[in-house]
Amino acid sequence: MSDNKKMTIIATKGTFDWAFPPFIIASTGVAMNREVTIFFTFYGLNLLLKDTSKLRVSPLGNPGMPMKMPFGPEWLQKIDFGPKIPNIFWSLPFTEHLATFLMKKTMKKNGVATLDELRSICQEFDVKFIACEMTVDLFGYSKDNFIDGVEFAGAATYFEECDGSNHNLYM
Amino acid sequence: MADETLDASGLNCPLPILKTKKALSKMDAGKILDVISTDAGSVKDIEAFCNQTGNKLISTVEENGKYIFIIEKA
Numbered sequence: 001m002s003d004n005k006k007m008t009i010i011a012t013k014g015t016f017d018w019a020f021p022p023f024i025i026a027s028t029g030v031a032m033n034r035e036v037t038i039f040f041t042f043y044g045l046n047l048l049l050k051d052t053s054k055l056r057v058s059p060l061g062n063p064g065m066p067m068k069m070p071f072g073p074e075w076l077q078k079i080d081f082g083p084k085i086p087n088i089f090w091s092l093p094f095t096e097h098l099a100t101f102l103m104k105k106t107m108k109k110n111g112v113a114t115l116d117e118l119r120s121i122c123q124e125f126d127v128k129f130i131a132c133e134m135t136v137d138l139f140g141y142s143k144d145n146f147i148d149g150v151e152f153a154g155a156a157t158y159f160e161e162c163d164g165s166n167h168n169l170y171m
Numbered sequence: 172m173a174d175e176t177l178d179a180s181g182l183n184c185p186l187p188i189l190k191t192k193k194a195l196s197k198m199d200a201g202k203i204l205d206v207i208s209t210d211a212g213s214v215k216d217i218e219a220f221c222n223q224t225g226n227k228l229i230s231t232v233e234e235n236g237k238y239i240f241i242i243e244k245a
Contacts, residue, residue, distance in 0.1 A: 028185040031192035032223045111183040111210075121189055 006165040007034045008158070013171065014043030016055040016100050016115070017065075022047065022171050023118035029167075030125035037161040038122075041132035044171075045139065048131055048146045052115050056100045060090035067099075070106040123149055130157060173205035173241070174198065180209045180237065187213045188220050191242070195226060198244045203229070206240040214238055 007029045011022040022038055029036040040048055046055055059065050059082070067081035089095065107114075113121075123129075133152045136143070143152065151157075162168055177194045179187040187208045194204055206217065214231060217240045221228040227243040 024185050027189055031185070031188050031220065111181045111186070113182075113186050113189075125192075 004033055004035045005167075006161075007036045007167040007169070008161050008165050009036070009038045009169045009171055010158070011038050011040045011044035011047055011171050012042050014046030014055065015057055016103065017057040018171070019047045019052070019055055019115050020112075020118065023115070023122050025169065025171075026127045027118060027121045027125055030122075030127060034166070036122075036125075037128040037130060037158075039130045039132065039158045039161070042135050045131055045135055045141065045146075047119070048129060048150055050145065050147055052119075055115070056096040057103050058090065058096045059085075059099050060087065060095070063087075065099075067102075068106070070102060070109050119147075123147075128161070130161070172203070174202040176205045176207070178207045179213075180207055182208070183210050184212050184216065188216055191217065191220065191240075192224075195224075195242070195244050200244050202244050204242045204244065206242060208238045208240070209236060211238075213240075217242070 007026075009022050009026060013019075022044070026036045026038055046052070057065070059067060063082070065082055067085065068079065069077050069081075071077070090099075129147075129150045131146060131150050131152050133154050136152060175194060175198060177190055179190050182190070187206065187210055191204070191206050194206075198204060206213075208217075217231070218228055220226070221242060225245040227245065229241040229243055231241075232239045
């Protein structure tokens with residue numbers, strides 16, 4: 001074991017918005033001289049898929065989500081549509097596509113890294129990616145659905161990674 | 172005088188830190204890196220980064236909404 005501080009993250013969520021925190025904290029952790037492991041389980045497995053373009057953010061039942069236009073006149077961009085649009089609207093088809101499109105536009109405008117960019121920085125920084133074998137089988141994935149460099153293991157392996165770890169986060 | 176300059180203008184958290192880390196990893200100890208950022212959060216973040224990684228933050232200057240950090244690689 002090296003002298004470096006260690007961090008582990010359990011990533012459990014598979015929506016577009018929640019894909020960011022594990023990769024942001026993991027890559028920054030390495031920048032701050034931590035050795036980082038992410039254990040992806042349940043919906044968190046989505047974050048390891050080769051194709052992340054199908055990840056969506058849904059405003060349905062998500063009242064904390066601000067809904068501001070990333071383009072148009074300034075007065076329009078200031079309006080938060082989140083509390084103004086009835087929740088039932090977000091159950092209509094393609095509203096998730098719309099919300100995801102707008103969130104990606106807003107992120108680009110704000111100079112936020114893309115998901116694939118953050119994930120490749122994590123790989124470049126040697127963040128260890130462990131996919132939960134049980135949920136891979138449970139959800140009917142095959143190992144070639146996932147990017148290269150992923151290890152497949154279970155909860156016991158996660159605990160081994162926690163040994164001597166300074167931060168263990170659940171996301 | 173800087174040995175390397177990293178322009179992280181327009182980039183948001185955590186990209187300025189990640190790019191600073193990458194730039195420093197390619198440099199020799201004692202060399203100077205100038206980082207230019209427009210992210211106000213990077214003022215605290217670069218300081219924390221230097222504290223944790225042992226690199227030396229020589230100065231922070233703000234000029235017309237741009238922050239210039241001068242870092243000496245440890």
